[in-house]
Amino acid sequence: MNSLWIAGPLIGFVGMMSGGFWGVGCGWIVVPAMLILGFDPLDAVGIGLLQMVPATIPTVIRQFPEIGWRRGDPGRVLVLPLAVGAIGASLFGKMFNEKLFELFGGPEILQWLLAGFILVIAFQTAFSRTRVNADEFPAFSSAKRAGVFGTGVATGVLSSMLGVGGGLLMRPLLTSGFKVPEYYTSRIVRLMVTLTTLSGGITYLFQSGAVAWQVLWGAVLVSLGGFAGFPLGTRMHTIAFNAGYAQHIHKSFAIPAGAMFLNTMLNVTGCREASRIAMVVIAFGVAAGLALFTRYAARHRKGETVS
Numbered sequence: 001m002n003s004l005w006i007a008g009p010l011i012g013f014v015g016m017m018s019g020g021f022w023g024v025g026c027g028w029i030v031v032p033a034m035l036i037l038g039f040d041p042l043d044a045v046g047i048g049l050l051q052m053v054p055a056t057i058p059t060v061i062r063q064f065p066e067i068g069w070r071r072g073d074p075g076r077v078l079v080l081p082l083a084v085g086a087i088g089a090s091l092f093g094k095m096f097n098e099k100l101f102e103l104f105g106g107p108e109i110l111q112w113l114l115a116g117f118i119l120v121i122a123f124q125t126a127f128s129r130t131r132v133n134a135d136e137f138p139a140f141s142s143a144k145r146a147g148v149f150g151t152g153v154a155t156g157v158l159s160s161m162l163g164v165g166g167g168l169l170m171r172p173l174l175t176s177g178f179k180v181p182e183y184y185t186s187r188i189v190r191l192m193v194t195l196t197t198l199s200g201g202i203t204y205l206f207q208s209g210a211v212a213w214q215v216l217w218g219a220v221l222v223s224l225g226g227f228a229g230f231p232l233g234t235r236m237h238t239i240a241f242n243a244g245y246a247q248h249i250h251k252s253f254a255i256p257a258g259a260m261f262l263n264t265m266l267n268v269t270g271c272r273e274a275s276r277i278a279m280v281v282i283a284f285g286v287a288a289g290l291a292l293f294t295r296y297a298a299r300h301r302k303g304e305t306v307s
Contacts, residue, residue: 063187
């Protein structure tokens with residue numbers, strides 16, 4: 001816990017900066033980091049979920065009207081069924097985790113699930129494209145809305161099981177599956193991450209009728225860095241998007257996802273020292289890479305055609 005006073009805010013800053021940039025949570029950094037620091041797997045997931053909530057709320061409130069909430073707008077046809085499915089399902093993630101630990105004889109199965117999940121997302125993101133302009137929101141039939149609800153359920157379960165906020169799954173499904181433009185995707189995912197991490201994280205905060213103080217204080221320390229990191233990442237996303245780099249934003253997410261797969265595999269296979277080194281390299285590499293890319297995009301604006 002002593003090392004968390006320094007490492008926690010730093011991890012939160014780097015993780016939530018990347019979360020703000022891609023419109024996702026940062027459990028993919030925080031959960032492995034907490035495991036490396038010696039937290040119990042369930043506590044690590046709880047911290048990974050709850051630390052996102054304080055930092056995301058101000059940005060989500062500011063962007064809430066930009067989603068659109070009139071009849072036929074994304075807020076009604078997309079966000080509402082997503083939210084109902086995700087929030088309801090997220091309440092059962094901790095129960096599923098406990099059943100998995102019992103069935104497979106230990107928490108290692110959670111790390112294998114996280115590794116496999118990240119690998120699939122990395123490949124999907126690298127070989128897909130996103131629509132760009134804000135005025136291209138597609139029509140949603142009743143059948144399509146049912147699919148959105150199912151996406152919400154899957155997102156809620158995986159979010160509360162793995163502590164990844166749900167954005168890792170939701171972002172590629174929205175951009176590739178439902179053809180939602182980048183403008184709406186980032187705003188919708190930020191809102192959904194806040195909702196699912198809050199509802200799922202509460203189930204880890206209260207254990208056996210008492211407050212899990214190690215989860216609460218861990219989340220608080222990590223979130224301190226997130227207060228600066230998340231709005232900074234959101235601002236960097238806006239700069240790159242307005243400069244015409246929506247496809248680059250979309251595809252670049254495969255880089256940290258692939259890196260986190262390698263890091264998680266090192267941790268799963270017992271290479272803890274190598275995993276710690278990899279975590280430091282990944283965290284600072286992502287932060288430096290985003291800063292350099294945003295600076296480049298601001299100085300080299302270009303037109304980007306819609307796929």
